[in-house]
Amino acid sequence: MRANQRITENCQRIFATAEDKLRRLVSAHPDYLPQYTRNGKWKHDGVPWTNWCQGFLPGQLWLLYLYSGDEFWRGLAERYCELIEARKDDRETHDLGFLFWHSWKRWHDLDGEARQRDVVIKAGQTMGLRFKEKGGYLSSFVAPESAFIDIMMNVGIIFYAARETDDAALFNIALQNCLTSRRYLVRGDGSAVHEGIFDLETGAFLRESTHQGWRHDTSWARGLSWAIYGFCTACLFTGDPRFLQTACDCADYYILNTPAHGICPNDWLEPNPARPYEASAAAITASGLQDLAGIVGDPLRARTYQDYACRIVEGLSEPAFLASDDPEWEGILKQAAYHERLGLGVDESTMFGDYFFLESAAKLLKLI
Numbered sequence: 001m002r003a004n005q006r007i008t009e010n011c012q013r014i015f016a017t018a019e020d021k022l023r024r025l026v027s028a029h030p031d032y033l034p035q036y037t038r039n040g041k042w043k044h045d046g047v048p049w050t051n052w053c054q055g056f057l058p059g060q061l062w063l064l065y066l067y068s069g070d071e072f073w074r075g076l077a078e079r080y081c082e083l084i085e086a087r088k089d090d091r092e093t094h095d096l097g098f099l100f101w102h103s104w105k106r107w108h109d110l111d112g113e114a115r116q117r118d119v120v121i122k123a124g125q126t127m128g129l130r131f132k133e134k135g136g137y138l139s140s141f142v143a144p145e146s147a148f149i150d151i152m153m154n155v156g157i158i159f160y161a162a163r164e165t166d167d168a169a170l171f172n173i174a175l176q177n178c179l180t181s182r183r184y185l186v187r188g189d190g191s192a193v194h195e196g197i198f199d200l201e202t203g204a205f206l207r208e209s210t211h212q213g214w215r216h217d218t219s220w221a222r223g224l225s226w227a228i229y230g231f232c233t234a235c236l237f238t239g240d241p242r243f244l245q246t247a248c249d250c251a252d253y254y255i256l257n258t259p260a261h262g263i264c265p266n267d268w269l270e271p272n273p274a275r276p277y278e279a280s281a282a283a284i285t286a287s288g289l290q291d292l293a294g295i296v297g298d299p300l301r302a303r304t305y306q307d308y309a310c311r312i313v314e315g316l317s318e319p320a321f322l323a324s325d326d327p328e329w330e331g332i333l334k335q336a337a338y339h340e341r342l343g344l345g346v347d348e349s350t351m352f353g354d355y356f357f358l359e360s361a362a363k364l365l366k367l368i
């Protein structure tokens, strides 16, 4: 079978699996917005750690609508978007990009209505309120002195809000966060630091830290995936070649340090990891690399990133990851990890892993 045909068939299987699993989720648990599975089931009493995943279910519903053209999915996508609208004013989270970009922004892209745009703008403006002048970063939900690499996935919504409202000060907030993250949260070898701790009085960078990696100075895979994708988005909004370079450095680290099948562990520097895979980070990377291939310029690098994204999606389409042949498993993508250190959702499905897996397939099928 030719490679293109194989990729297309894999993507169709991913969407067919998503249709099956999501139809069951929305009928078994209407209006429920889960974060991770336990023993393959979405509904359980596990703690959320932080409540940041509510945009990924409406995001998946929109992708199913784009794939199928079926109004059933559009109706659900709109309903699940409405469920989270109030969170545009939520000042407790640094994840408003995750909440609104794949849900309300997708809705606006499809319909072009001012109301949807205004919700996305408000979420971006709320996100901008986290900015710390001293240090030049957006603070994480953990503490005012904490900056997360994950926030690189949430600056896109600030750039967008700033551009739509012609707000140069807001644009500068997003820009400063990207520059600070580039300086302190990406190392010279292209690996990412999960968290940077700053001095609130002086703005000085104090130290590296982590919540979900092996150790403060090691290399948490999902953080790197957010960096690849996030710096690419920052380059798309600013045209700044420094962000393109950083996205490439992070992508090259991923490729260099991951086995040939393309599926990374939770932390590349964890000695003898008990679990070999963190499938959600691989799915996020497969999507980010496709964006990077589109803007990198050099045709050889573009080919490398696009081919690697295909390799990841192929790997994740194997039965060990894609839950197509496991009717009892409620998620789409197995062997993801929500929070290894806290033992939450480890070797399970996660809403973000499922979302970015579907997004990667949607990009390969040129639906988005």
Ligand code: GLY
Residues within 6 Å of the ligand: 052, 150, 212, 222, 338
């Ligand atoms: N943003 C939190 C995580 O990646 O788990």
